[in-house]
Amino acid sequence: MFLTMPSLRSLHIGIDASRIGIGYETGTERYARRITEALLALPTPHHFTLFTNQAKTLPFPIPPHAQIQPIPFPRLWTHLRLALESWRFPLDVLFVPAHVLPLPLRGKGVVTIHDLGFHYEPTAHPWRQRLYLELGTRWSIWRATRIIAISQTTARDLMTIYRVPPEKLSVIPHGIDPHFVPQSPAEQDRVRAKYGLSQPFVLYVGTIQPRKNIRGLLEAFRLLAATHPDLTLVLAGKRGWLADPIFDALARHPNRERIRFLGYVPEEDLPALYSAALVFVMPSQYEGFGLPVLEAMACGTPAVASRRGALPEIAGPAILVDALDPQSLAQGIQDALCPERRPALIAAGLAHVKQFTWEAAARATLTVLETAAQGG
Numbered sequence: 001m002f003l004t005m006p007s008l009r010s011l012h013i014g015i016d017a018s019r020i021g022i023g024y025e026t027g028t029e030r031y032a033r034r035i036t037e038a039l040l041a042l043p044t045p046h047h048f049t050l051f052t053n054q055a056k057t058l059p060f061p062i063p064p065h066a067q068i069q070p071i072p073f074p075r076l077w078t079h080l081r082l083a084l085e086s087w088r089f090p091l092d093v094l095f096v097p098a099h100v101l102p103l104p105l106r107g108k109g110v111v112t113i114h115d116l117g118f119h120y121e122p123t124a125h126p127w128r129q130r131l132y133l134e135l136g137t138r139w140s141i142w143r144a145t146r147i148i149a150i151s152q153t154t155a156r157d158l159m160t161i162y163r164v165p166p167e168k169l170s171v172i173p174h175g176i177d178p179h180f181v182p183q184s185p186a187e188q189d190r191v192r193a194k195y196g197l198s199q200p201f202v203l204y205v206g207t208i209q210p211r212k213n214i215r216g217l218l219e220a221f222r223l224l225a226a227t228h229p230d231l232t233l234v235l236a237g238k239r240g241w242l243a244d245p246i247f248d249a250l251a252r253h254p255n256r257e258r259i260r261f262l263g264y265v266p267e268e269d270l271p272a273l274y275s276a277a278l279v280f281v282m283p284s285q286y287e288g289f290g291l292p293v294l295e296a297m298a299c300g301t302p303a304v305a306s307r308r309g310a311l312p313e314i315a316g317p318a319i320l321v322d323a324l325d326p327q328s329l330a331q332g333i334q335d336a337l338c339p340e341r342r343p344a345l346i347a348a349g350l351a352h353v354k355q356f357t358w359e360a361a362a363r364a365t366l367t368v369l370e371t372a373a374q375g376g
Helices: 027-041 077-088 127-143 152-161 185-195 214-225 244-252 267-276 291-298 326-337 342-355 358-373
Strands: 012-016 047-052 066-070 093-096 109-113 146-149 169-171 201-205 232-236 259-263 279-282 303-306 319-321
Touching: 012 027, 012 077, 027 047, 027 291, 027 358, 093 358, 109 127, 109 358, 146 152, 146 358, 152 169, 169 358, 185 267, 201 214, 201 267, 201 291, 214 232, 214 244, 214 326, 267 291, 279 291, 279 326, 291 303, 291 342, 303 326, 319 326, 326 342
Parallel strands: 012 047, 012 093, 047 066, 093 109, 109 146, 146 169, 201 232, 201 279, 232 259, 279 303, 303 319
Antiparallel strands: none
8 A cells, every 4th residue: 555656856745733732642642743753853855834723832843844834723723724824835745644634725635544433433422523523534535645544444444434545545553652661660659659559550541432441441340350359440541522421430330449540641651650550451442543552562561452443453462352341351351460471461562562663654654745745
């Protein structure tokens, strides 16, 4: 699905940077920040303009061949204000790292599609969000000169559901930030003290919303709790949409005192939090990639993941389970806790994650942008 074309001339590449530096990053925001930062770090003759609707600064250095263009606007920023910029200052190509190209875009566009989970788990999304995702995805894949999918799973979904021709697609996986490495005991103790985590714990990191299957994880923990009296469950992530039933289930849980909800955890604490956990669990109903699984393994923590979506493709040596079956999920966690299995799981995870780098993702992305700009 890759098409390589040499750079023939210096290009003016625009990047939608509106998802960068917004505070509470989810996977999409982290991707937008890291892929943009890695693109700007490449040796290239091209000039970049970063369009933002927020501050005049971004959370990484801006090299001489790039500039920030703040264009604040209160509503419909993508389809009105960003679109206007594409007409006022013509670009060779506009790169949108998060799903939706402007409606009246002038020129060529490249968009990253992260997942089509709303097709598989429609009840896990509010109906307005489903409608926005459906219409935005249909427009973007029709309008885009080239499309980046973050996994083979997402690429297959695009070809199956929307009949996207394979020659229009490039599969470019995420990278892993280099600070996700096993942390020292002192750094783990710092994070344990900060969040009051005195007991051994199983960790989940991600937005608290239905498609993440937190209620299934709560039931699996109920099954484990009797045979692991010292074990706690730690949930880290901001509250998402349709989260009330999840927190209701948490409030009624028979082991509520052994479950900690940390809310959003800043990125500087995540490596130590991953490292301190006995097991990391991603029980999602659907993922287009599943970056926290790789981050946990990079920190030397065994991972348990759902067999659904892109997780079997991405998670490598993680223990894969039927996460919709609490008994299967509980057994996967039990297997990851097993002292005899842990060393092999840790070693395999550390080896697996070496293939995922932001530099490699940026180089492949730049090739797609050059190909789109120079003829599609």
